[in-house]
Amino acid sequence: MLRRCPLGPPGPQPLRRALPPAAAAVRRRLREVSARRGLRGGARGPAAGAAVRVCRPRRQAGGAAGGREGSRLCLQCAARIPEAGAVLDLLEQCPEHQRKGSFPVVVLEGLDATGKTTVTQSVKDTLNGILLRSPPACISQWRTIFDDEPAPIKRAFYAAGNYILASEIAKASTQAPVIVDRYWHSTAAYAVATEVDGKVQDLPPAHDEVYQWPEDLLKPDLVLLLTVDPEERVQRLQRRGLEKTKEEAELEANTLFRQRYTFLWNKRMEAVLAPVGSVANVPLTLPGQGIPKSKLLGWVVFGKD
Numbered sequence: 001m002l003r004r005c006p007l008g009p010p011g012p013q014p015l016r017r018a019l020p021p022a023a024a025a026v027r028r029r030l031r032e033v034s035a036r037r038g039l040r041g042g043a044r045g046p047a048a049g050a051a052v053r054v055c056r057p058r059r060q061a062g063g064a065a066g067g068r069e070g071s072r073l074c075l076q077c078a079a080r081i082p083e084a085g086a087v088l089d090l091l092e093q094c095p096e097h098q099r100k101g102s103f104p105v106v107v108l109e110g111l112d113a114t115g116k117t118t119v120t121q122s123v124k125d126t127l128n129g130i131l132l133r134s135p136p137a138c139i140s141q142w143r144t145i146f147d148d149e150p151a152p153i154k155r156a157f158y159a160a161g162n163y164i165l166a167s168e169i170a171k172a173s174t175q176a177p178v179i180v181d182r183y184w185h186s187t188a189a190y191a192v193a194t195e196v197d198g199k200v201q202d203l204p205p206a207h208d209e210v211y212q213w214p215e216d217l218l219k220p221d222l223v224l225l226l227t228v229d230p231e232e233r234v235q236r237l238q239r240r241g242l243e244k245t246k247e248e249a250e251l252e253a254n255t256l257f258r259q260r261y262t263f264l265w266n267k268r269m270e271a272v273l274a275p276v277g278s279v280a281n282v283p284l285t286l287p288g289q290g291i292p293k294s295k296l297l298g299w300v301v302f303g304k305d
């Protein structure tokens with residue numbers, strides 16, 4: 001049966017609800033949804049499912065997933081998600097303070113189809129490195145479940161994934177160079193674009209704390225932000241021929257969301273990358289068709305420290 005979601009007190013920072021700033025906040029959220037009061041013991045069943053569905057954010061003009069209010073309602077009313085307990089267990093096994101090994105850690109970031117998979121694979125082969133991706137393999141079996149949940153729950157899943165990935169990075173970087181396909185910036189860009197309604201001018205300014213790298217999350221040595229011309233990106237998606245993801249469908253259908261998301265990647269994330277390591281905004285063509293392979297790999301020279 002459909003029920004109304006009670007309105008709770010306004011949260012302190014709506015964006016922070018969507019983008020947990022630290023592991024403790026991620027754990028709290030996962031704990032909440034893994035042991036939702038009133039539905040205890042009930043695994044995902046029809047009644048619980050109905051409760052979640054009612055509380056899903058309404059799609060609004062200009063807002064990909066209903067914006068701030070939608071997120072608040074959803075958090076209060078979401079049904080129990082047993083898989084959140086499994087993610088939480090894995091997160092709790094990770095040491096609180098992750099330390100990098102002596103090998104370099106390079107992250108490749110960017111919108112879908114900008115070439116992350118292609119480049120990470122190539123760099124990994126060339127450097128004989130270890131390739132990791134976010135969300136990490138140990139939780140990716142639950143991805144489709146969380147992708148279907150309201151924004152704050154979905155984001156908690158990806159944020160947890162980043163911390164779990166951090167412990168994998170810490171271990172792997174004691175053995176070889178580590179190449180990572182997506183990390184914190186992916187979580188941040190999508191959370192902010194989803195949570196803010198309206199135009200790019202309504203996005204938090206560049207110095208806003210929402211763009212700050214979480215203090216307790218292991219930092220890579222280098223983050224490369226890949227960009228391609230928007231038309232080229234769409235062509236690549238079409239050529240790839242995979243089924244369109246929900247996110248891509250949203251980007252295509254919702255002009256304001258598309259503008260916010262691409263602005264965040266192209267203008268804000270670049271600013272956020274700077275304190276982490278070097279920044280490269282790299283329009284890539286396939287090696288041999290423009291930027292020669294050696295030059296591409298030249299960017300991944302680990303000069304830091």
Ligand SMILES: Nc1ncnc2c1ncn2[C@@H]1O[C@H](COP(=O)(O)OP(=O)(O)OP(=O)(O)O)[C@@H](O)[C@H]1O
Nearest residue numbers: 111112113114115116117118119236240284285286
């Ligand atoms: N430099 C390039 N020039 C031309 N085409 C490319 C280039 N890099 C990748 N492609 C093609 O674009 C498509 C997307 O590439 P890829 O899967 O590497 O992107 P991605 O950023 O990892 O995407 P996603 O985030 O959706 O997984 C693929 O079909 C790939 O062959």
Ligand SMILES: Nc1ccn([C@@H]2O[C@H](COP(=O)(O)O)[C@@H](O)[C@H]2O)c(=O)n1
Nearest residue numbers: 112134135158182183184186187190247
């Ligand atoms: N650290 C991450 C990684 C991914 N996401 C979300 O997944 C979307 C894309 O995933 P791909 O399988 O295409 O790489 C991405 O746009 C985010 O919504 C994330 O939030 N955080």
